[in-house]
Structures are given as structure tokens and as C-alpha cells.
Amino acid sequence: MSYIIEIKHITKEFKVLNRHEGLKGSLKDLFSRDYRIVRAVDDISMNIAQGEIVGYLGPNGAGKSTTIKMMTGILQPSSGEIVVNGQIPYKNRTRNAKEIGVVFGQRSQLWWSLPLVESFKLLRDIYEVPEAEYRAMLDLYRSLVDIESLLHKPVRQMSLGQRTLSDILAAFLHNPKIVFLDEPTIGLDVSMKAKIRTLIHALNREKQTTVILTTHDMGDVDALCRRIVIIDKGKMLYDNDIEHLKRFFGSYRTLKIRMDGDLQQSAEAIAQQMPEFRVSADTDWISVLVDEEQASVMAVLARLQERYRIRDMQLEEISTEAVIKKIYEEGTQ
Amino acid sequence: MHRGLRFYFCIYRKILAQDLKSKMSYRADFIISTIGMICTNISGFLSFWILFQNFPSVGGWSYYEMLFLYGFSLVAMTPVQCLLDNNWSLRYQVFSGDFVKYCFRPMNLFFYYQSEVFDVKGLGQMVFGIGTLIYAWVHLELACTAWMVLKLVVYLVSASLVMAALQNAAAASCFWIENSFYLLDLVMRFKDYAKYPMTIFNPVFRFVFTFVLPIAFIAYYPSLVILRPEAVPLLSWLSPLIAILLFYLSYKIWMKGAAGYSGTGS
Incomplete structure (x- = not known):
């Protein structure tokens, strides 16, 4: 079986300056070469198949974002191998970008002043989505959520929930093989959370898109993920089915x-x-x-x-x- | 991935059209910023005029020659003002981590980042600059041949490239330094000196403005080719090449900074 994401023993280390306290300490830091190595991700391996929804969990500072950044090509692993979609993400950042979609909970990637539909059109051109596919995608969106009211609204006038919804739709627009969702339901009300979960689930089912989801909301996990991966302090703690998790205890x-x-x-x-x-x-x-x-x-x-x-x-x-x-x-x- | 110029041109045109549309919808904002731009230019011109009421020439340059230099630098700054204005917010975006959003699109990062903002006010400045240039041109009784116009255009473009290079490099420093605003501000303040002939500065500053912070290439060296064709220093003739080199270097610095960028905590 071939996997869409293959990660073999990746480690990421950061060099951090040992900071001293107080004003005197700050002055000392200015000239200090006193570094220590922090291992944010420590020997993590996993394989993810096409069409899976994987919940990537861990307490704050566990190394989730660092792993996601390595998968998207923003960070280069200190050691280990990572292959996404047959390519090494760090080496082919732009090519990798064409096959993935990314959503950060609170950071919209849409054009702030443009109505949503214009953002969609720009994305269609940037990702070179054929017109027929673009229309089909919009039809699919229409069948899943009420987007008519959103299409002509500038992104900056949207509520957080509407914006998140729009960002998720935008991330799926070019029919990427993998979508990374970083805390997509953060700060949203109960009904919007439910809406977004339904949407993610439907898009995954319709398009067989692999979804990597980081969240602190167990509602997201229960609603979406069959498989979960838990890391803490950079180390992998658990990688298996969610049912297995309960039996495990x-x-x-x-x-x-x-x-x-x-x-x-x-x-x-x-x-x-x-x-x-x-x-x-x-x-x-x-x-x-x-x-x-x-x-x-x-x-x-x-x-x-x-x-x-x-x-x-x-x-x-x-x-x-x-x-x-x-x-x-x-x-x- | 390598994408053709056509692709980028097409995308830029579409973003620009949308951006203008949305800007026009904020009418008051549009009118106020236009008035502001006009006032800035008039006051700049006024202080220039007052200066020449008191001194007949500056560093051996006549009023109209200085006016030419002034108009030249205004026009040369237009592309930077219009196209690269987003450099000013680079620092905030890098610091807050918002910059990471630009890293996920399958196109040139520099292009994508800069395409997000088009400053319309720059166009007004260009109109003002062209007016000044023509006015000075006529009074200096310069010939209006194709050769002269070609020289003007080539040297305007190279002046713009130098300007852009300085701004790019200063803005990109935020990838390495936290308080990069001072650097960007410093460069933009020094750019005002580009409006004066280098002969008025002492040799130390002349050296600095030529080889360290090459603002002399924004207006002085290129204008010499047109104003003083009989005694053009080698640096003037070379300024298009130097401009291309500087711009390329600044682009590489910018991209290197962006490639090393990995965002904030989460």
C-alpha cells in the first residue's frame, strides 16, 4: 500500500538563546552565545493513507505545529525523512503547495477586502483549476452549505465563523490531495462548530481528501477522526484508532x-x-x-x-x- | 515551480482590478487620501521653491535643473510606491506570524506578497512628477528627440530599480532583526537626499550615497546623462546595470529571508 504522507524518524531541533532575567540580563543576552538545543519533534514516524482524517493531538507546545510545518514544507527537519505526495516538501515548496490546502483557525488566507467569490476566482486562476471543475466544486459547496449569502460579502465584514467556513471552502477549492486544518473550530459557537464539522466530513467523503486536523476540541475528534495521533514533548504517544484508544484504558x-x-x-x-x-x-x-x-x-x-x-x-x-x-x-x- | 510572466501579469491584473474596486467603495477614504497626497506634493514643491527664492543655484545646478532632478525622483519613486508598498507592513506580518499564510501558494512568494497591495496614491505623485519634468524640460530647452526620450525612460527605470532595491533590502531585514522599522525608516529618510545633486555633499557623504546607501543612483547619476551629456561620469552610464544588479540582490535577500521564515508558535 502506498501512502500519501510518509514520515520516517523525523526530528526537529531549535537553537534557543538562554535568556537572563531583568534589564541586566537583557544586556547580557545581547552578547551571549549561550545557546541550548530544544528538540521540538523527537523521532516521529507515521504513514497516512489517501482519504484518511487524522486527528493530530497534543497539549500546547507538544510539537504539533512544528510537525505540520514540516509536512507543508515551511520547516526542514533536522533529521529523518518526510515524503508528501511523492515529494520532499521542503525542497519543492511551491510544487507541494499546489497539492495541499491549509487553514489556520484564526488567520484568514483570503484577500481581506475582496468579496469571497472574487477570492475564489483568483484562487481558481492561481491553482489553474479548469472552469468545469471550478463550477462543479461551487455546486458541491452549494449543496453542503448556504454560501449564497457569503459569496458577495467582503471577507473583512464576515464573522469569525463565516470566515473560517470560507477559509475551509477556499482550501478545498483546487481539490488538493491533503488539507491541513489547524484548530478550525477555535473560538466558534456550538452551531457553527457543528456546521464546520459536517462540512469537513462531507468534503472528505466526496473528494477523498486526506485531512490532518489539529485541535483541542474533543468534539472535533469524536465527530471527524477515526484515527488519532497524540504527541507530547515532541514524542509520539499514541497512533491508532479512536475506538482502540478507549479499549486501551x-x-x-x-x-x-x-x-x-x-x-x-x-x-x-x-x-x-x-x-x-x-x-x-x-x-x-x-x-x-x-x-x-x-x-x-x-x-x-x-x-x-x-x-x-x-x-x-x-x-x-x-x-x-x-x-x-x-x-x-x-x-x- | 516556474510560471511564466504571462501568468503573473494576468494574476496581478485581476488582483489589481478587484483591489481598486474595493478601494473605490470607500469613497471618503479615497478622497481624503488623494487630498493628502496632493498636499504632500505641494508642500514639497513649496519648500523647494522657497529655497530657490534665496539661492540662485545649488552646487552649480540651476533652478530648472534642480526641478528636473526633483521631478525625475518623483517619477522614479512611483513604481515603488504603487507596487511595493506592502513592504511597509512586512515587519508586522513577520512579527505576528501572519506572514506564514503567503507561504502556501504555488507561486512566487515575493510576487504574491507584493501583489496584495497597490497604492493608488503613487499615481498622483507620478502625474505631479511628469508635470514637473516637462516643465523643466521645456525651460532647459532640451531636445525632444527619440534618443533623449529613450534615455529618459531607461534611466527612469533604472532609478526605480535602485529605489526598489533599497526598500526591499531594508524591509527584508525584519526577517533577521526584530526592530527593523528603524532601518526601513532610515532608508526612506535618506531617499529625500536623492533630490539633490551629489556635488553639494562633502566627499564622505558622496562616497556613502554612492557605495553604501546608493541613493545617488536614484536621480543624480541618471539625470546627468540627460542634463550634462558632455561630462558624464562612468557611474552614470553604468547605472542601469548597477540598478539591475542591486534589485536582483535585494530580491535574493528578501527571498532568502522568506524561505527561512517559519512563523510563530502556532
Whole structure:
């Protein structure tokens, strides 16, 4: 199988000046040659196939942007090999640019003073999109979102949501093989987020475009990504399916029940009865963290019902957010 | 990827047309900036005129010769003002990280960046400059032959290239230096001296303006070819070549800076 993006053991190091504090320190820095090497990306390898949507996650400063910059050809890796679309991005920056689309959450790449449709026409000329394909693309856009109201509006008059939407449409316009989306839903309201996720999903499906998505919003991940890659401190922590991620931490579900009487006491009693599960109580609910490899939630519920009068119950899946948080905090070990 | 001139010309024309359209839609802004431009030029001319009310000649140059130099430098600055005005905001864009957006288009980065801004005000300056040139031309009783016009055009173009080179190089310094504004500002301030004949400066400044900050090539050396054809220094004849070389170097510096640019944190 051939991949559209192949990354083999890339590392990126930056030389950073050791800064001193205070005014005196600043003066010292002026003449200082006291550098240290910071490894922003440390031996990362991955292969991405055509048509995948990959969620590229990591806490702030993990090295996500640096990796994306290497994939788009803005940065050259210190070592390792990276091939995008059969080419080395850094060496063929402009040629690589023709096959990719890039969206940065808060930075519009459209012409600020032009109406959207004029930006589209310019992009059509720059990327040399044949007229028929351009029209077909616009028709596709029309079928996915309401763009008529946006087409004749100058970009600078748009809301952040409209601008992001426009930027995403612009990035897909030349039917690139890969689109990089850097925090596309940052700062947007709930309905706009949903709209944008639907749009990305549809464009990926229609055009088989590979999408690399960095985000801090787990809603984006749940809605779009089947595969996720997590890095922290430049090192790869995880690269696999999103379902696998949850199993990776055991198949836990939280059973929450409500009953009469003192919840704290009941919780202690349940904990004695089922020492294999973690039981806790707050003012409204008793929570039982059930490891489904040991017993099914239904079996646990049945056992509880024999002894208590359960008035209400809830079942909580472990959220992607919780898993990711756990990985950020504890790693995969 | 190598794209032909035709491609770039075509793209530029389209961006320009759109840009003008959107500028016209802000009528008040357009009118005010036009008035501002006219006032700037009139005041520049006025101080020039006052100077000559008191001194009959400057450094052996007559009023009309000086006027020619003045008009020449105005016209020569027009392309820089109109086409390369975005150099002024390069610093902000590089500092804030917005510059990274220019790096993802499949075309020449320098072209793409500069194409985003076209300063219409420069055209007014050109009209003013041409008027001054013709006025001086007539009063100096210069011949109006094809040869003279050709010389004028060639030397105007080379003067523009020198101007552009200085601005490019100064602007590109922001890729390496954080506070590059002072450098750009410095160059633009010194460019005002281009309106005067180099003979008025002492040898040290003459050397600086010829070999370090070559503003003498903006108006002085090229004008000599037309005004003083009997005693033209070698540097005047060479100024078209020097101009092309300087522009090419400044372009390379600019592109080198841009190629090394990798944006801010995220």
C-alpha cells in the first residue's frame, strides 16, 4: 500500500538563546552565545493513507505545529525523512503547495477586502483549476452549505465563523490531495462548530481528501477522526484508532444510581459488596466505575437492585476527553 | 515551480482590478487620501521653491535643473510606491506570524506578497512628477528627440530599480532583526537626499550615497546623462546595470529571508 504522507524518524531541533532575567540580563543576552538545543519533534514516524482524517493531538507546545510545518514544507527537519505526495516538501515548496490546502483557525488566507467569490476566482486562476471543475466544486459547496449569502460579502465584514467556513471552502477549492486544518473550530459557537464539522466530513467523503486536523476540541475528534495521533514533548504517544484508544484504558463505563437514604453510607456498603469496582458518592448520585471485562453493567445493576430500591439510573461512557486528558497527564504506560 | 510572466501579469491584473474596486467603495477614504497626497506634493514643491527664492543655484545646478532632478525622483519613486508598498507592513506580518499564510501558494512568494497591495496614491505623485519634468524640460530647452526620450525612460527605470532595491533590502531585514522599522525608516529618510545633486555633499557623504546607501543612483547619476551629456561620469552610464544588479540582490535577500521564515508558535 502506498501512502500519501510518509514520515520516517523525523526530528526537529531549535537553537534557543538562554535568556537572563531583568534589564541586566537583557544586556547580557545581547552578547551571549549561550545557546541550548530544544528538540521540538523527537523521532516521529507515521504513514497516512489517501482519504484518511487524522486527528493530530497534543497539549500546547507538544510539537504539533512544528510537525505540520514540516509536512507543508515551511520547516526542514533536522533529521529523518518526510515524503508528501511523492515529494520532499521542503525542497519543492511551491510544487507541494499546489497539492495541499491549509487553514489556520484564526488567520484568514483570503484577500481581506475582496468579496469571497472574487477570492475564489483568483484562487481558481492561481491553482489553474479548469472552469468545469471550478463550477462543479461551487455546486458541491452549494449543496453542503448556504454560501449564497457569503459569496458577495467582503471577507473583512464576515464573522469569525463565516470566515473560517470560507477559509475551509477556499482550501478545498483546487481539490488538493491533503488539507491541513489547524484548530478550525477555535473560538466558534456550538452551531457553527457543528456546521464546520459536517462540512469537513462531507468534503472528505466526496473528494477523498486526506485531512490532518489539529485541535483541542474533543468534539472535533469524536465527530471527524477515526484515527488519532497524540504527541507530547515532541514524542509520539499514541497512533491508532479512536475506538482502540478507549479499549486501551480498559472498557470502563460509569453506572450512576440514585436511591433513598444516606448516599454516603450506601456507597460504602456497595464498595464492600463489590470490592473490584471503584464506588463514590456525591450529593445526588452514587457512581460505580464498572470494568466491563469483569462484569457487565447490567449484571451489576441486577445485583444492586436485589438490595436497594433504585429510583433512577444513568450510564456514562468514558469520554474521549477523559482519555486524552489521562494520556496527557500520565502517558500511555 | 516556474510560471511564466504571462501568468503573473494576468494574476496581478485581476488582483489589481478587484483591489481598486474595493478601494473605490470607500469613497471618503479615497478622497481624503488623494487630498493628502496632493498636499504632500505641494508642500514639497513649496519648500523647494522657497529655497530657490534665496539661492540662485545649488552646487552649480540651476533652478530648472534642480526641478528636473526633483521631478525625475518623483517619477522614479512611483513604481515603488504603487507596487511595493506592502513592504511597509512586512515587519508586522513577520512579527505576528501572519506572514506564514503567503507561504502556501504555488507561486512566487515575493510576487504574491507584493501583489496584495497597490497604492493608488503613487499615481498622483507620478502625474505631479511628469508635470514637473516637462516643465523643466521645456525651460532647459532640451531636445525632444527619440534618443533623449529613450534615455529618459531607461534611466527612469533604472532609478526605480535602485529605489526598489533599497526598500526591499531594508524591509527584508525584519526577517533577521526584530526592530527593523528603524532601518526601513532610515532608508526612506535618506531617499529625500536623492533630490539633490551629489556635488553639494562633502566627499564622505558622496562616497556613502554612492557605495553604501546608493541613493545617488536614484536621480543624480541618471539625470546627468540627460542634463550634462558632455561630462558624464562612468557611474552614470553604468547605472542601469548597477540598478539591475542591486534589485536582483535585494530580491535574493528578501527571498532568502522568506524561505527561512517559519512563523510563530502556532
